[in-house]
Amino acid sequence: MIRFSHVHKTFARSGVALQDVSFQVNKGEFVFITGPSGAGKSTILKLCFFDERPTQGEVKVCGMSSVTYKTTDVPKLRRRLGIIFQDFRLLEDRNVESNVAFALEVTGTPAAQIPGRVARLLTQVGLGAKATALPSELSGGEQQRVAIARALANDPVVLVADEPTGNLDERATRGIYQLFRDINASGTAVLMATHDLDLVRRSGCRTIEVNRGQLVFDSAADGGPRPSGPIKSLADDA
Amino acid sequence: MRLAIREALLAFRRAPMLSALSITTIAFSLFAFGLFGLVALNIRNALRQVEDRVEIRAFIADGTGAEATSAALGDIGAFPEAASVKLVTQGEALDRARRELGEFSDVFEEGILPASIEVRLKVGFRDPATVRAVAKRIEVYDFVDDIRFGEEWVEKLHRLRNIATLAGACLGLTFAVVAIIIIGSTIRMAVLARSREIAIMRLVGATDGFIRAPFLIEGFLKGTLGGLFALVLAWVALLVINRFVVQATFFDPWMGAVGVIAGASIGLAGSALSVGRHLKRV
Ligand SMILES: Nc1ncnc2c1ncn2[C@@H]1O[C@H](COP(=O)(O)OP(=O)(O)O)[C@@H](O)[C@H]1O
Numbered sequence: 436m437i438r439f440s441h442v443h444k445t446f447a448r449s450g451v452a453l454q455d456v457s458f459q460v461n462k463g464e465f466v467f468i469t470g471p472s473g474a475g476k477s478t479i480l481k482l483c484f485f486d487e488r489p490t491q492g493e494v495k496v497c498g499m500s501s502v503t504y505k506t507t508d509v510p511k512l513r514r515r516l517g518i519i520f521q522d523f524r525l526l527e528d529r530n531v532e533s534n535v536a537f538a539l540e541v542t543g544t545p546a547a548q549i550p551g552r553v554a555r556l557l558t559q560v561g562l563g564a565k566a567t568a569l570p571s572e573l574s575g576g577e578q579q580r581v582a583i584a585r586a587l588a589n590d591p592v593v594l595v596a597d598e599p600t601g602n603l604d605e606r607a608t609r610g611i612y613q614l615f616r617d618i619n620a621s622g623t624a625v626l627m628a629t630h631d632l633d634l635v636r637r638s639g640c641r642t643i644e645v646n647r648g649q650l651v652f653d654s655a656a657d658g659g660p661r662p663s664g665p666i667k668s669l670a671d672d673a
Numbered sequence: 674m675r676l677a678i679r680e681a682l683l684a685f686r687r688a689p690m691l692s693a694l695s696i697t698t699i700a701f702s703l704f705a706f707g708l709f710g711l712v713a714l715n716i717r718n719a720l721r722q723v724e725d726r727v728e729i730r731a732f733i734a735d736g737t738g739a740e741a742t743s744a745a746l747g748d749i750g751a752f753p754e755a756a757s758v759k760l761v762t763q764g765e766a767l768d769r770a771r772r773e774l775g776e777f778s779d780v781f782e783e784g785i786l787p788a789s790i791e792v793r794l795k796v797g798f799r800d801p802a803t804v805r806a807v808a809k810r811i812e813v814y815d816f817v818d819d820i821r822f823g824e825e826w827v828e829k830l831h832r833l834r835n836i837a838t839l840a841g842a843c844l845g846l847t848f849a850v851v852a853i854i855i856i857g858s859t860i861r862m863a864v865l866a867r868s869r870e871i872a873i874m875r876l877v878g879a880t881d882g883f884i885r886a887p888f889l890i891e892g893f894l895k896g897t898l899g900g901l902f903a904l905v906l907a908w909v910a911l912l913v914i915n916r917f918v919v920q921a922t923f924f925d926p927w928m929g930a931v932g933v934i935a936g937a938s939i940g941l942a943g944s945a946l947s948v949g950r951h952l953k954r955v
């Protein structure tokens with residue numbers, strides 16, 4: 436579903452960001468990407484939703500290849516992905532409901548279906564009671580839940596999350612992580628970048644570790660998901 | 674489309690200050706352009722009125738037969754440049770002189786003023802060269818004693834008209850460019866103010882066309898409102914001028930409509946450009 440084949444990424448201003456990265460994420464998998472800050476995690480995720488293009492090699496997501504795609508295909512791909520960031524990226528001047536509805540409106544969902552779906556999504560992320568609150572009236576964890584509801588709006592096959600708990604305290608982090616596990620349990624794949632090693636260790640999920648732009652460890656190097664592999668600490672690598 | 678219109682209207686509501694600012698900016702730049710247009714229009718009208726009085730007068734020798742003059746009248750009337758040809762008899766010339774000179778009217782005696790043929794030229798044939806050429810052709814008649822067409826005056830008028838046209842074109846172009854730049858940058862501001870929203874729309878899979886639509890509608894509405902506002906401003910300015918300076922004419926409805934359409938198109942083009950550039954960049 437997501438496949439990186441010998442991907443290199445070079446930025447004109449800061450040089451090499453990724454070097455010969457290859458891995459694959461299958462349907463329904465839960466995969467962590469870890470590594471120190473600046474390692475290239477965000478770059479990998481941006482390549483997944485075609486916000487960046489590889490300098491070399493191929494990224495293939497939901498059948499769309501970075502080598503052959505047309506720019507007009509990108510919106511179609513993004514409707515099959517749910518994208519989540521550390522900073523939530525909500526529209527501050529719209530309430531919770533409208534923020535979620537927004538994703539349905541811009542993708543052309545019939546207006547009559549929107550309120551029902553929004554209500555269901557908010558219930559799913561545990562925010563049924565806060566539909567009319569503004570983002571500024573919510574805690575960080577709640578804001579991230581709104582972002583997750585929005586990401587789920589178009590029934591994505593995979594959630595791509597870049598440090599989704601990076602701005603949250605311990606408790607909220609656990610709550611959000613549990614939500615991701617629930618979503619994953621219902622069949623949606625999750626690709627999550629994080630440098631929260633505790634979280635990764637405790638989870639026992641497949642882990643890909645990057646350092647200085649190189650994939651240095653994949654707990655499923657043999658291709659299949661592995662429930663709990665050995666996790667190399669960053670200190671070992673340095 | 675309904676959603677796009679709603680988003681465009683929402684943009685007005687969410688950023689009323691910025692919207693009001695850009696509408697006023699558009700209005701004032703179009704107003705400057707319109708005010709200048711009014712001046713140009715009135716100068717042109719004034720010049721045309723003066724030009725209407727361009728005429729060639731051929732004085733007829735005493736004792737010329739009626740057939741000769743009426744034949745000449747027919748010939749001259751058939752000139753492509755001629756708008757009207759009129760015979761002014763001795764009697765009429767005397768009447769006219771008496772009317773124009775009022776109390777000194779008794780100094781004229783019958784027969785002292787010659788009869789003449791008055792030729793008015795069509796619009797477009799009133800430049801000095803054409804006037805002179807037509808005068809030459811009339812001069813060939815034997816019975817024409819003298820011919821006058823205010824040579825110096827026609828030339829001056831012509832030069833004035835050329836200067837007015839040239840200055841008008843330059844100034845008008847400058848104002849139009851300034852208006853476009855100002856309008857473009859206000860819309861750019863509106864786009865930047867919503868760059869976050871645009872980024873989010875892209876993330877959730879909105880197409881560029883979908884993202885563009887509300888901005889285009891917004892630009893179109895702002896341009897139209899700005900154009901209407903500019904028209905009102907120009908009209909108020911005209912009232913003031915009429916009251917305190919000179920009697921001036923306003924745009925006819927057709928020109929007013931062109932002004933508003935120009936505002937709308939500039940708004941639309943400005944948005945298209947700003948959004949296009951923004952979408953290409955990110
Ligand atoms: N848009 C960009 N332009 C230039 N350099 C970039 C850009 N994005 C990332 N980089 C560089 O690529 C490297 C990897 O960055 P990133 O993927 O954000 O790391 P991480 O998310 O693991 O902290 C860094 O050296 C960073 O400076």
Ligand SMILES: [Mg+2]
Nearest residue numbers: 476477478597
């Ligand atoms: Mg990052």
